[in-house]
Amino acid sequence: MLDQLLLGINTILQPWNFLAILTGVVSGIIIGALPGLTSTMGVALLIPFTYTMEPIPAICMLTALYCGGTYGGSISAILVRAPGTPAAAATTFDGYPLAQKGMAGKALGMACISSSLGGLFSVIVLILLAPFLANIAIKFGPPEYFALAVFGLSMISSLGAKSVLKNLIGGTIGVFLACVGMDEFSGFTRYDFGITHLMDGISFIPVMIGLFAAAEVFRQAEIGMHKIVVDKKITGLLPSWEDIKEVKATLVRSSLIGTFIGILPAEGGTVASFIGYNEAKRFSKHPEKFGTGILDGIAGPETANNAATGGAMVPTLALGIPGSGTTAVILGALLVQGLRPGPLLFIQNSKIVYAIFAGMFAANLIFLVLGLVGAKLFSQIIRIPNYVLNPIILILCIVGSYALNNNMADVWIMLASGIIGYKMREHGFAAAPIVLGLVLGELIEISLRRSLIVFGNNPFIFFTRPYSALFIVLTVLGLLSPWIRNLIENRGFKIRTAVNKSDTK
Numbered sequence: 123m124l125d126q127l128l129l130g131i132n133t134i135l136q137p138w139n140f141l142a143i144l145t146g147v148v149s150g151i152i153i154g155a156l157p158g159l160t161s162t163m164g165v166a167l168l169i170p171f172t173y174t175m176e177p178i179p180a181i182c183m184l185t186a187l188y189c190g191g192t193y194g195g196s197i198s199a200i201l202v203r204a205p206g207t208p209a210a211a212a213t214t215f216d217g218y219p220l221a222q223k224g225m226a227g228k229a230l231g232m233a234c235i236s237s238s239l240g241g242l243f244s245v246i247v248l249i250l251l252a253p254f255l256a257n258i259a260i261k262f263g264p265p266e267y268f269a270l271a272v273f274g275l276s277m278i279s280s281l282g283a284k285s286v287l288k289n290l291i292g293g294t295i296g297v298f299l300a301c302v303g304m305d306e307f308s309g310f311t312r313y314d315f316g317i318t319h320l321m322d323g324i325s326f327i328p329v330m331i332g333l334f335a336a337a338e339v340f341r342q343a344e345i346g347m348h349k350i351v352v353d354k355k356i357t358g359l360l361p362s363w364e365d366i367k368e369v370k371a372t373l374v375r376s377s378l379i380g381t382f383i384g385i386l387p388a389e390g391g392t393v394a395s396f397i398g399y400n401e402a403k404r405f406s407k408h409p410e411k412f413g414t415g416i417l418d419g420i421a422g423p424e425t426a427n428n429a430a431t432g433g434a435m436v437p438t439l440a441l442g443i444p445g446s447g448t449t450a451v452i453l454g455a456l457l458v459q460g461l462r463p464g465p466l467l468f469i470q471n472s473k474i475v476y477a478i479f480a481g482m483f484a485a486n487l488i489f490l491v492l493g494l495v496g497a498k499l500f501s502q503i504i505r506i507p508n509y510v511l512n513p514i515i516l517i518l519c520i521v522g523s524y525a526l527n528n529n530m531a532d533v534w535i536m537l538a539s540g541i542i543g544y545k546m547r548e549h550g551f552a553a554a555p556i557v558l559g560l561v562l563g564e565l566i567e568i569s570l571r572r573s574l575i576v577f578g579n580n581p582f583i584f585f586t587r588p589y590s591a592l593f594i595v596l597t598v599l600g601l602l603s604p605w606i607r608n609l610i611e612n613r614g615f616k617i618r619t620a621v622n623k624s625d626t627k
Contacts, residue, residue: 127249130476133178134484142179143481146186147488153187154194156511160207161191162448162554166334167515169327169455170522177459177474182481184455185435188448189241189485192391192428193493196233200420201226209391209427212399216412216419223415232361232417233424234493236373240425241486243377244384244432249479251385252440253468262465264576265584268569269593271562274443276600286601289555292546296559297566299324307571319531326454326560328523328532332539333553334451336519339512340544360494361417369421372402380426384433384446391427391434391446398426432482439463439475442565447554453561 133139146168153164165184172180195210200217213233220229262270275293302313303323314320376398383394402422403412412419434446442463444450456463461471468475523536543553577583584590 126472126476127479129473130478130480133473133477134182134480139179139182139477139481140484142175142183143186143484144488146183147190147485147492150187150190150192151194151197151489151492154191154207154210155197160195160334160338160448161188162451163334163338164191165448165451165455166330167518167522169330169451169458170518172455173458177461177471178477178481180459181452181455181461181474181478182485184452185478185482186485186488188452189428189431189482190489191448192241192431193234193237193424193489195427196237196420196424197230200229200233207391209395209430210423211392212395212423213420215399215423216414216416219413219415220417220420225415228361228365228417229415229420231494232365232369232420234490235361235366236369236376236421236424237428238486238490238493239373240377240380240427240429241431242483244381244429245479245483245486246432247381248432248436248439248482249476252436252475262589263587264569264572265587265590266593267464268566268573269584269590269597270441270443271566271569273593273597273600274437274441275559275562275566276597285550286605288549288551292551292553292555293559296556296561297563299329299556299560300563301567306568317531319529324535324560325532326557327458328536329539329560330451330454330557331519331523332536332541333543333556335515336536336540337543337547337553339516339519340540341547342512365417369418371405372418372421373425375401375405376422376425377429380429381433383426384430385436391430394430395423395427398422428486435478435482439467439478440465442562444558444561447552447557450554450557450561454557457561 134143149168150161150164154161164187168184168187172183175183191207192209195207196213196217199210199213200221203214203218217229217233220226275297298313300323302320304311304321311321379398379401380391380394383397384391399412399419399422402418403409406412406416406418408416430446434444434449435452437443438449438453440463442453444453453463461467461474519536519540520533523532524530546553573583574581584594
């Protein structure tokens, strides 16, 4: 593994690959700093520009954008109390009050350092853990892949929207879209409605661009055009060594929390950041100071949300199950490059895998330097008004969709997906479950049919093989987890109420 990692480091140090990583980090910071634009949207917009690129610079650029975008959200969260990404929402609790005290530079510096340390820690875990999972998964056959894909699909119950039912409906829509086109086994076309372009199926790239990017443009247009005013006087970006020593326990704790939460499919940086903040407050000697402007209140969420980026890549690369909404889009980018995430990826494309590892490590170091040196410059990005930004993004959506196959039909699919995504968001539906269903739908169908053909139409084969049975059990638990969690919370509430009543008496 050490030899492969050294080869990966040597690969990303090549000028073209390093430039791709640098481009991804800068793009991520810019997108992350703009309120309303997320790293998921940024990755979706950037994918069309990777069509003609080699796999290593293409995927490294996207993962670098993921890392940079997660950090970039803290800039607007601290300066104007408008988190650039959902994962930076908890950073506003103490970051903005600290900026109001005239210490915006120290707040930005702590966010940058915390984000980088959390990201570096999670990449080390990714390097150690992903090959281990891949070695186990190498024993998989069609039944195991079917059970694994179903398990991955079950994770949509907690992906995006708060309603489990709406997430499941979204995933079902995605699986149905994956069935459009020619049947791989019979050669007959399905659900194409006589439209020639649909005979090859619906490409997930225009759908992703529409659901994530175009839908957000429509939403921003509805909100209105505005400009955010930023104080240009940002000085003192380096927290003192004493400041860092004071938050060292928070850095370690949040790194562990963020990596663990990231590995859990469908959780991601937003959940990790809030847990990181809550745990920092719970273990603090001065919890009453949280919310008034304290460095622990920045280090906790920022370390956790960036640690979740490396953690989320563990199931994405090793098992083909996205660990977050952004990695669901990166999963699509891997497929565009002809790479099927899973155990065979580590055997057939080990150079690419370890280059991705090294690229993410480099991305965290790069945004550490850029964040400390260029925070004043990046903070001015959020001055860009929506009436300038939205048309540019929409043009990029159109160009990116058309560039896939040089076909206007993809543009219409993107626009239709954007309108649908915009209306679905109004009614509480999330885009990520649809994308996940579209990505995993083909694997589910093919693995199921192959399993039944190989094992004589025996449906019990999924329960008699250890790994497939394990994933089916995990699927059931995953689907029931929201109800189990609510049951536990309601029971705890009743117990607390009963105790309070008895104390009153």
